[in-house]
Amino acid sequence: MSTTAWITTLQFAGVNALFALSIYASLWTGALSLAPIFFGAAGAFTFGYLAAAFGLSPVVGLLLGTVVGALMGAVTAGFVIRLDSHYLAMATIAMVLIGRVLVLNLTDYTGGAAGQLVPGDLGTWLWLIGTLLVAGYVLSRLAKSRFGLAADAVREDAAVAQTLGISPRQIQLIGFVLSGALGGAAGVMQASFLQYIGPDTFYTHLAFVTLAAVVLGGAFHWAGPVVGAIAFTILPELLRDVTGGYERVVTGVVLILIIIYMPRGLVDMRRFRLLRARLRDDGDTTVRSTEGDDRVAATEGAR
């Protein structure tokens, strides 16, 4: 692969990582939501319209996209967080479907089927890495906060969390606002990177692939989605020469293998801790085998 191709691929990976973090933010509080793609569309088309109509500067566009996304996140949470897991996932898929219909029909604001051109100022390394660093910093600080503990508790078992004085709805609302802000920012970055947005830019394909990236990387630590998105974007490019046009098929197979044999993903802090413990007291039989641990992890992932 040439250097330019690598740079393009890595930039794609970076934007996907932002979307993956957005899915992670609500998954952290136990809600499997594909709404980030909708938030991304909202941010991107707001930015696109304002940039075209009023010459809005891209930096303001990024901030605005984040705010619009966060507001959308709060509104979405108001409607969907009382739904059970399957229904919540389906309602957010429905949002992605409706997003495309809105883009197609609000022709004056979105350009309809033809789509719309967007200024490309934000599609640079500086902005991409900067945004990712800010997102990573916020998430890692939150992980160590009271919110992080509460989110983990709600995800493991909402009923138990409630008996401990945590309000699952409140935690999930925060998760959705966070998810909205990240999604809105990701949408603006994506738009600026592609320099064109259309009805199919933010659709089911992006939703499914991003969700797959989150799971591949690991949905139990914020670094997981970033690693997953990068791996999931680069893997097909690396395989392209070897597999002769079937590289995406291989990523599908990898995804299935990962969910079966490593349900906690590539970045699994508990596995790292267990490995370290095993290395420390080598031969100690009290350390549980990793295989058994995977099974525990799998049942926990169920909730």
Added chain:
Amino acid sequence: MQLLAQQLANGIALGSVYALFAIGFALILARMGILNVAHGTFATWGAISSYWLVTEQGANFWMAAAVGIVCAGLLGVLADTFAFAPLRRREAGTFAPIIASIGVWIILLNVAESVLGPTTQSYPVDAVPATPLEIGGLLVLPAHLFSIVALLVVVTGVHLLLNRSRFGAAVRAVSVDPRSASIVGVDARRTLIVVAFLAAAIAGLAGVLAALSDNNVSFGLGEALLLKGFAAVVVGGYGDIRGAAAVGVAIGVLEVLSSQYISSGFRDAITFGVLLLVLVVRPQGLFGERQLVRA
């Protein structure tokens, strides 16, 4: 009046294809607990394999359709064996099968694209039944007639199979708890394989009929069905396949009438708007029963 009746007939035919697809989708969701994103690709593969037999092998359309349906069913069994069954053995919960189905979807969609190419294909005109029939003053395409008949047969058949047969009792037992079902002598694995085959084969049938209706085979054929089938299953509720089927037909009628009398642009907006409304107001679907589970 004539126009309305004609459009109503078209709508029912279109809706029958959605309904057929929704039945298979609902079967997998209700009986195996899998929100199967890859279900649309089963329909695509049903259509592709029948198209390949007709154009490359010069097969009779009916034979090709039957083989296509079986192919789709076998893909369903393969997906279950390699992606879903291992997760079931590990008791991996509700999220993991969705991810596995994304994996299956990526595989089947991309292979379909490389086999068929990015452009849409059509059956040779003389190889498929295409002359419109006149029934009661209305022009009905053979494909439309087949869709409606197929829906009636499949709904009745699957409903009777699930609710009136020993096999249906086994399916219900396995869907509640495979282990307890095994204790009372139900072969859980075999039961699930049959359900997987049946659901995917029905999707294949919907795919062949969708391809025949528009005379249009493309690798994205199943994706459109997936979205409409998904809406039908959510709005109709997935416990009882008759609910999903009725809503599937209603969506078809709504689509045809709204693009005739309102605007074709808002066709999907109405469908998905109703979908979101039902999810928020009555998540178990119009005909579903609320299931009580531990919090």
